[in-house]
Amino acid sequence: xxxxxxEYALSIVAAxxxxxxxxxxxxxxTLTDLVMVYLVGALVVAVRxxxxxxxxxxxxxxxxxxxxxxxxxxTFHVEHPQYVVTFVVMFGVVFLINHLALRIRSQAEAxxxxxxxxxxxxxxxxxxxxxSHELRSPLTAILGSATTLLHGRKEDAGxxxxxxxxxxxxxxxxxxxxETTRLESGAVLKKEPHSLEEVVxxxxxxxxxxxxxxxxxxxxxxxxxxxxLDPILMELVFVNLLENAVLHAPKASIEISARERxxxxxxxxxxxxxxxxxxxxxRVFEKFYRASAAPGGAGLGLAICKxxxxxxxxxxxxxxxxxxxxxFRLTLPRGKA
Amino acid sequence: MxxxxxxxxxxxxxxxxxxxxxxxxxxxxxxVLEASTGKSALELAVAKxxxxxxxxxxxxxxxxxxxxKRLREWSSAPVIVVSARGEESDKIAxxxxxxxxxxxxPFGVDELLARIRVALRHAERAARDPEPLYxxxxxxxxxxxxRVWVAKKEVRLSPLQYNLLVALVRNAGRVVAQKQLLKELWxxxxxxxxxxxxxxxxxxxxxxxxxxxxxxLKTEPAVGYRLEAPDE
Numbered sequence: 001x002x003x004x005x006x007e008y009a010l011s012i013v014a015a016x017x018x019x020x021x022x023x024x025x026x027x028x029x030t031l032t033d034l035v036m037v038y039l040v041g042a043l044v045v046a047v048r049x050x051x052x053x054x055x056x057x058x059x060x061x062x063x064x065x066x067x068x069x070x071x072x073x074x075t076f077h078v079e080h081p082q083y084v085v086t087f088v089v090m091f092g093v094v095f096l097i098n099h100l101a102l103r104i105r106s107q108a109e110a111x112x113x114x115x116x117x118x119x120x121x122x123x124x125x126x127x128x129x130x131x132s133h134e135l136r137s138p139l140t141a142i143l144g145s146a147t148t149l150l151h152g153r154k155e156d157a158g159x160x161x162x163x164x165x166x167x168x169x170x171x172x173x174x175x176x177x178x179e180t181t182r183l184e185s186g187a188v189l190k191k192e193p194h195s196l197e198e199v200v201x202x203x204x205x206x207x208x209x210x211x212x213x214x215x216x217x218x219x220x221x222x223x224x225x226x227x228x229l230d231p232i233l234m235e236l237v238f239v240n241l242l243e244n245a246v247l248h249a250p251k252a253s254i255e256i257s258a259r260e261r262x263x264x265x266x267x268x269x270x271x272x273x274x275x276x277x278x279x280x281x282x283r284v285f286e287k288f289y290r291a292s293a294a295p296g297g298a299g300l301g302l303a304i305c306k307x308x309x310x311x312x313x314x315x316x317x318x319x320x321x322x323x324x325x326x327x328f329r330l331t332l333p334r335g336k337a
Numbered sequence: 338m339x340x341x342x343x344x345x346x347x348x349x350x351x352x353x354x355x356x357x358x359x360x361x362x363x364x365x366x367x368x369v370l371e372a373s374t375g376k377s378a379l380e381l382a383v384a385k386x387x388x389x390x391x392x393x394x395x396x397x398x399x400x401x402x403x404x405x406k407r408l409r410e411w412s413s414a415p416v417i418v419v420s421a422r423g424e425e426s427d428k429i430a431x432x433x434x435x436x437x438x439x440x441x442x443p444f445g446v447d448e449l450l451a452r453i454r455v456a457l458r459h460a461e462r463a464a465r466d467p468e469p470l471y472x473x474x475x476x477x478x479x480x481x482x483x484r485v486w487v488a489k490k491e492v493r494l495s496p497l498q499y500n501l502l503v504a505l506v507r508n509a510g511r512v513v514a515q516k517q518l519l520k521e522l523w524x525x526x527x528x529x530x531x532x533x534x535x536x537x538x539x540x541x542x543x544x545x546x547x548x549x550x551x552x553x554l555k556t557e558p559a560v561g562y563r564l565e566a567p568d569e
Contacts, residue, residue, distance in 0.1 A: 171443050190559070193531045195538045201549045202556050218549040222542055226531055231558045232425065 007045065007053035014041040015060035019068055031069060038065045039090055046098035049105050058094035062087045134173055138166035172243070176300050179236050183307050189233065191312070193226035193335055196258055196265065202231075203238030210246045215253035224258055227265050228335040233308045240301035241269045241328055249273020252325065264314070265334050270327040275320040284318050305330075343457060346370045346387035348378040348404070349419065350397050354442075358391070361446045367453075375399035379407055387414060388460070389453050392436075394420040394427060402434055409435040415456035419444075425559040432514045432560070439512070455510030455566045471506045473565050476544055476553045478506055487544050497522060498540045502564070505554065510566030512557045537562060 018041035022034045029037075038061035045057035066076055070083050078084060145159040145166075152159075197220045204216065238256075245254050252273035259266045276284065285306040302318075305328075309316045314332040321327050347358050350373040359369045370385055372378035375396045382390065390408065394401030405416055418431035421442040428439050437456045440449060462468065471478040475488040483499065485492045494502070504521045505513055519528055522536070537556075541548040555563045 167443070193534070195534050197538065197541075197549050198534065198556050199558075201551060202558050204550055205555075220549060222548075226534060235558055 004050060004052065007048060007050045008056060010048075011045050011053045011057035011060060014045050014057050015064050017041060018061060019064045022065075022069060026069065034069055035065060035086055035090065038062075039093060042090065042094045043097055046094045047101045049098070049101050051098055051102070054094055054098035055091075058091050061094075062090055065090075135170065138170045138173075141166040142170075173300075176236070176240070176304060179233065180300060180304055180307070183233070183304070183311065189230040189311055191228045191230050193228050194231050194234075196220060196224055196227050196267070199229070199231055199234050200238055200256060200258075203235045203242060206235070206239050207242045207246070210243065211254075214246075214251065216242075217253070217255045219255065219257040221258065221260070224260060224265070225334060227332050229312060229332060230308075234312075237305045237308050237330075238269075240305050244301055244328075245269065245271045245273065245326075249326065260334070261331070263334060264331045267330045267332070268327055269330075270321060270325060272321075272323070272325040275324050276318055276326045278320075281318045281320070285316070342366060342368050343388035344368045344370060344385055345453065346372060346378065346381055346385070346390045348372045348375070348391060348396070348401075349393040350374065350395075351393075354393075357446075358449075361449070362453075365450050365453075373397070375401070375404040378404055382408055382412060382414070386412075389456055390414055390416045391449075391453075392416050392418050394418060394422065394431070402430055405431065405434045405436060413460070415460045417452055417456055428557075428560050429514060429516075432512070432517075437511055451510075451566070458566070459508065459511060468567070471509060471564075471567050473509075473553055473567050475546070478502055480506065485544065487546075492543050494540070494543055497536055498543065501536055501540055502544075505562060505564035509564050512561050512563045514561040516561075518561065 015038075018038045022029075022037050025037070026034065042054070042057040042061045046054035048054075063076070066078060066083070066087070067074065071079055142163050145162045149156065149159050197218075200218055200220060204211070204218070242254065245252065249271040250273070252271040255268075255270045257268055257270075284302050286303060306316050309330055309332070312332055314330060316328065316330045319327050319329065345362055345367045347355060347362070347369060349355055349358070349371075355371050355373075359371070362369045370381055370387060372381050373396075375398050378390075378392070378396075381387070392401055392405060396404065401418065401420075405418065408414075408416065415437040416435070418428075418436040418439040419442065420427050420431070420439065428441075431439050437459065438452050440452060469479065469481045471480070477486040479485075480503065485494055485499065485502065500522055501518070504518055515530055515533060519530070519533055522528070522533070537554065538548075541551055541554055544553060545551045553565050555565065557563055
């Protein structure tokens with residue numbers, strides 16, 4: 001709703017404008033027509049919704065009409081009682097219109113609220129279906145492997161490994177989900193100046209097993225300044241980018257680099273895998289979007305990256321390298337020196 | 338097989354966790370005691386004086402942190418806090434209340450056994466004089482001579498960098514909270530977590546071959562730092 005002060009000012013402006021219009025038209029219009037001009041002015045204010053300014057506009061319209069046009073002119077004295085009726089009707093109409101405007105507005109707001117609730121319900125149910133699918137497949141694998149082992153005659157290392165790997169996958173998914181809900185519930189970032197090298201380091205350590213046997217190079221200048229960031233969430237971003245590369249660029253080597261720019265730090269995660277399809281470069285950050293037919297992944301990882309980076313006031317985009325392979329470029333604003 | 342047979346008290350109300358912990362710990366040579374409530378944990382701790390306590394923070398009858406506080410009133414046995422909550426504030430609160438270390442569910446058996454070994458060794462060492470020599474991989478620190486070597490080459494460190502290593506060596510294998518490091522390195526105060534992070538960064542560039550993949554000086558995100566336990 002517009003600010004009350006402006007609305008009161010508008011009431012005065014409306015009355016003044018109507019008066020000016022009535023003076024210009026007084027030679028061609030009768031007194032009853034001039035009432036209509038004033039009424040229009042007051043209604044303009046009334047439909048905007050605030051009660052006080054609407055009543056002020058009505059009062060000013062009545063007073064101005066009375067003072068300038070009702071005989072005897074230029075006094076507030078009223079000769080014929082019929083004009084008193086006119087005044088009351090003007091007031092009544094303005095009040096009624098204003099009341100209706102207020103009601104419509106509150107109904108519109110309620111409708112909007114319902115819409116937001118419905119949208120978040122929809123998001124929640126799509127989250128639930130994506131997640132329950134992602135939970136079910138590893139659970140099935142674990143359950144199946146364990147049952148087979150229980151009934152089996154011999155110990156099968158493959159099945160045991162299967163249980164461990166799938167449990168780890170579940171664990172990653174749960175971690176991502178927890179952080180997503182934390183972000184979406186509007187949790188505050190615990191942003192403090194941190195060494196990027198340290199955060200990249202903890203992410204690399206967390207992904208150690210998945211990255212085994214793959215060349216991963218990290219080229220971070222030693223004198224890079226500390227960057228204001230939430231270390232837990234930023235580690236999650238880096239882990240998700242690394243896991244994304246593991247998932248979509250099997251065997252590819254990964255290169256992490258960072259550079260200092262004017263007022264931000266640029267970080268890039270590049271691989272020499274198959275690269276992204278052109279339509280994917282835009283869509284990979286959408287929630288539940290899963291590029292290509294790669295197995296695993298709930299389409300959450302990159303959406304989280306985007307949410308975290310944007311919460312830091314930075315940007316993230318996906319591109320293909322001219323030499324082939326995908327690159328994710330992030331920027332993070334650097335702190336005050 | 339039980340040449341050690343130190344007593345480990347496992348406090349957790351999840352049967353599934355108890356079921357896998359008991360055989361893993363027994364195979365490693367420990368005697369296992371189980372408690373599923375805070376009350377029974379405290380009673381068992383008094384009666385049996387365990388060498389290590391594994392304490393889950395979510396218990397049916399009381400807050401795990403309160404159990405820790407009550408335990409610390411009379412016992413100095415190392416306590417490893419186990420939590421599924423994973424909140425950094427939990428870890429810091431646990432360390433503040435006198436926990437030796439913490440583990441976040443899900444954790445692996447190897448990791449658990451390593452933490453127990455470190456906690457026991459630390460408790461044992463705290464009882465006598467500290468080892469004057471720390472060796473882990475290529476890193477060697479001589480606390481009496483105040484000298485540091487990496488791959489047999491001596492490394493020159495600033496006094497502050499050296500003090501950081503000393504503070505971590507004293508707790509080798511255990512996480513040292515950021516707050517504690519700040520207090521130890523700048524006892525007169527006036528320093529900031531940023532200064533500590535820069536100090537760690539610089540020290541890593543002196544003692545680590547690949548500072549982005551530290552082998553010795555590890556980060557515990559949002560909690561503190563850990564110098565790996567010395568080689569056996």
